[in-house]
Amino acid sequence: MSEHAKAGEQSSPITLVEAVTQALAYELKHDPDVVVFGQDIGANGGVFRATDGLQSSFGTDRVLDTPLAENMIAGIAVGMATQGMKPVAEFQFMGFIYPGLDHILSHAARMRNRTRGRLSCPIVYRAPYGGGIHAPEHHSESTEAMFAHIPGLRVVVPSSPARAYGLLLAAIRDPDPVLFLEPKRIYRAARQPVPDNGEALPLDSAFVLREGRDLTLVAWGASIKETLAAAERLATQGIEAEVIDPATLKPLDIHSIIDSLEKTRRCVVIHEAARFGGLGAEIAAQIQEYAFDLLDAPVQRVTGYDTVMPYYQLETAYLPGVERILAGARVALDYARQSGREGRK
Amino acid sequence: MHKPRLQLQASFDIAYLQYLDQQGRATQPLPDFATPDWLTYCLRQMQLARLVDDRAVKLQRTGRLGTYPSTLGQEAIGVATGNALMAEDIYCPYYRETGALLERGVEIEEILAIWGGDERGQNFEHARKDLPICVPIATQMLHAAGVAFALRHRHQQRGEPLQVAVASSGEGATSKGDFYEAMNLAGVWKLPMVFVVNNNQWAISVPRTAQTATQTIAQKAIAAGMPALQVDGNDIVAVAWAVRDAMMRARCGDGPALIEALSYRLCDHTTADDASRYRSAEELEQAWQWEPIRRLETYLRNQNLWSDANQQDMERELAQTMEAALNNWESRAPEPSTAIFDHLYAQLPEGLYEQYDQLRDEQAGVERQ
Numbered sequence: 001m002s003e004h005a006k007a008g009e010q011s012s013p014i015t016l017v018e019a020v021t022q023a024l025a026y027e028l029k030h031d032p033d034v035v036v037f038g039q040d041i042g043a044n045g046g047v048f049r050a051t052d053g054l055q056s057s058f059g060t061d062r063v064l065d066t067p068l069a070e071n072m073i074a075g076i077a078v079g080m081a082t083q084g085m086k087p088v089a090e091f092q093f094m095g096f097i098y099p100g101l102d103h104i105l106s107h108a109a110r111m112r113n114r115t116r117g118r119l120s121c122p123i124v125y126r127a128p129y130g131g132g133i134h135a136p137e138h139h140s141e142s143t144e145a146m147f148a149h150i151p152g153l154r155v156v157v158p159s160s161p162a163r164a165y166g167l168l169l170a171a172i173r174d175p176d177p178v179l180f181l182e183p184k185r186i187y188r189a190a191r192q193p194v195p196d197n198g199e200a201l202p203l204d205s206a207f208v209l210r211e212g213r214d215l216t217l218v219a220w221g222a223s224i225k226e227t228l229a230a231a232e233r234l235a236t237q238g239i240e241a242e243v244i245d246p247a248t249l250k251p252l253d254i255h256s257i258i259d260s261l262e263k264t265r266r267c268v269v270i271h272e273a274a275r276f277g278g279l280g281a282e283i284a285a286q287i288q289e290y291a292f293d294l295l296d297a298p299v300q301r302v303t304g305y306d307t308v309m310p311y312y313q314l315e316t317a318y319l320p321g322v323e324r325i326l327a328g329a330r331v332a333l334d335y336a337r338q339s340g341r342e343g344r345k
Numbered sequence: 346m347h348k349p350r351l352q353l354q355a356s357f358d359i360a361y362l363q364y365l366d367q368q369g370r371a372t373q374p375l376p377d378f379a380t381p382d383w384l385t386y387c388l389r390q391m392q393l394a395r396l397v398d399d400r401a402v403k404l405q406r407t408g409r410l411g412t413y414p415s416t417l418g419q420e421a422i423g424v425a426t427g428n429a430l431m432a433e434d435i436y437c438p439y440y441r442e443t444g445a446l447l448e449r450g451v452e453i454e455e456i457l458a459i460w461g462g463d464e465r466g467q468n469f470e471h472a473r474k475d476l477p478i479c480v481p482i483a484t485q486m487l488h489a490a491g492v493a494f495a496l497r498h499r500h501q502q503r504g505e506p507l508q509v510a511v512a513s514s515g516e517g518a519t520s521k522g523d524f525y526e527a528m529n530l531a532g533v534w535k536l537p538m539v540f541v542v543n544n545n546q547w548a549i550s551v552p553r554t555a556q557t558a559t560q561t562i563a564q565k566a567i568a569a570g571m572p573a574l575q576v577d578g579n580d581i582v583a584v585a586w587a588v589r590d591a592m593m594r595a596r597c598g599d600g601p602a603l604i605e606a607l608s609y610r611l612c613d614h615t616t617a618d619d620a621s622r623y624r625s626a627e628e629l630e631q632a633w634q635w636e637p638i639r640r641l642e643t644y645l646r647n648q649n650l651w652s653d654a655n656q657q658d659m660e661r662e663l664a665q666t667m668e669a670a671l672n673n674w675e676s677r678a679p680e681p682s683t684a685i686f687d688h689l690y691a692q693l694p695e696g697l698y699e700q701y702d703q704l705r706d707e708q709a710g711v712e713r714q
Contacts, residue, residue, distance in 0.1 A: 032502060035498070067529055069530075076494060078487070083496065084495070107481075116465050118468045119474070
């Protein structure tokens with residue numbers, strides 16, 4: 001997929017978090033069934049200002065501060081959605097979703113199936129996620145794999161302002177529950193013109209962020225930043241890496257990754273989350289199931305460690321940086337199968 | 346030791362309501378809605394609920410139904426609650442609600458389907474917007490709060506009459522955070538919502554006294570700033586009055602209320618339970634003295650509103666209703682196994698086609714053998 005921002009010359013560049021606000025405002029304006037709620041999202045505009053100005057524009061009936069109970073936020077969204085509303089609920093940080101997991105897993109993701117289509121849950125659960133902003137404990141985790149494991153749920157992670165806008169519109173319009181994880185480390189990392197045209201992006205297609213013939217790098221969220229930097233470094237060595245952002249972790253567009261492997265035959269998956277049972281394992285498993293013969297090297301995983309996410313003094317050591325990605329890329333590039341195929345230089 | 350002088354900051358009380366006592370005598374004049382027709386209708390519905398429960402337990406014992414939670418002894422709460430809702434109100438039930446479900450128009454065969462392991466039972470033919478029965482404890486109360494928000498939103502946006510969400514639970518559920526969180530939100534957002542707690546004294550094996558130190562369950566609502574009433578839950582007139590009154594308040598925009606209905610679980614928790622492991626035969630025998638059906642029947646007989654002939658006619662009619670439902674349930678073709686994919690998402694993601702095909706082919710293979 002190419003991005004739709006081509007027509008954006010006339011709009012001024014905005015950040016990822018501003019693109020989130022822009023998408024919420026667009027849907028609030030165009031769909032009377034949309035309500036936005038969470039902790040401190042009203043007058044305060046959310047702790048990251050993702051809902052800045054929405055309450056004054058759309059009123060306290062549609063943009064609501066809730067009492068402080070994450071489980072409650074998750075649960076009332078289910079009830080609202082069954083009656084035809086489109087709740088967009090904010091959790092202040094991903095690390096605080098877990099009290100509401102029961103409602104997401106046991107109800108939102110199952111309501112359509114349980115009632116054989118009689119009721120459904122078109123909910124968006126939004127949460128800032130990931131590390132790297134020197135936050136206190138529980139503010140930096142990446143546990144997207146836990147949620148991607150849940151049948152009936154969608155998991156979406158944007159990595160640019162344009163994708164945040166288009167994917168959030170799609171998530172709100174989708175008839176099923178979506179966990180929308182916003183990589184807070186890059187909330188304000190870059191600006192990009194994002195025309196407020198209400199155009200959604202598909203929820204089942206990966207994005208090719210950089211084309212290349214030698215190696216496929218798969219990453220999402222804030223890790224895209226280091227992955228693109230690593231691709232730049234590889235380019236200086238004459239190695240052209242293709243960078244793919246799946247963006248919708250569930251359902252996963254494995255086809256785009258395999259299409260890339262047709263060219264490159266080598267793959268590295270990068271994520272902040274712990275390695276064991278992470279999305280990298282799923283992607284590697286699907287690649288070997290569907291494209292074993294394409295591979296010239298085992299799929300490499302460059303990830304956070306299987307440790308507790310550290311307090312911020314050590315978080316940089318934990319997070320996969322450019323050097324760790326390059327090391328993983330080097331293993332994939334140098335690998336030579338016994339069959340005699342040679343590794344690339 | 347020094348004792349500081351304290352000032353009374355707030356005070357509360359919990360009232361109790363009963364119209365018919367254990368012997369079926371009116372303790373006060375009955376409310377206007379309790380006409381002879383309404384009372385005999387309630388007697389029928391309670392007996393129907395008891396019959397459905399009885400047959401369902403027997404079906405489980407003979408291996409034709411899965412685990413089943415009977416409502417034996419608590420029929421008045423379900424029937425009175427379900428009866429108090431208008432068609433457009435939304436009911437958010439827990440799993441022990443035979444009487445209320447029947448009042449909402451849920452078919453007996455749908456109830457059997459649910460406990461017979463078939464999701465189609467939750468696809469209610471009537472009561473299309475009611476929530477399905479909820480198995481995880483107390484979660485339905487938060488859903489009901491969300492429903493109540495949606496009902497008020499619709500009322501505000503489209504000028505439709507304000508409708509009410511009603512959540513039911515057992516008393517064990519009032520120990521959970523979901524219960525407190527739902528009450529807290531309903532109170533502070535003044536949601537059109539009613540909580541009906543079936544205090545049947547037992548949460549599986551844990552008695553009411555081990556569940557909470559509060560004097561009543563009803564008083565838990567005080568902390569959320571909402572009115573609460575304790576009623577004799579085996580007196581269908583008392584339950585009906587309380588639920589109707591609470592719903593009228595909610596319908597007028599005066600916010601939520603909670604009703605604690607005192608009853609007793611005369612049955613095991615479910616067919617998978619054996620209550621004789623944890624409670625005495627004497628206690629059970631004692632509890633049978635105040636069960637709700639005989640009480641109403643006695644009252645009606647004393648008023649010359651019910652006779653042996655009436656009872657026999659009703660039993661015959663209910664048996665026919667039950668047989669017809671059983672036949673409908675048993676004659677329904679099983680769902681194709683691929684149904685497990687059909688309602689997972691509005692549209693099946695392409696990545697699941699392979700699994701769908703695998704299951705379909707696997708089943709075709711099984712059928713060929």
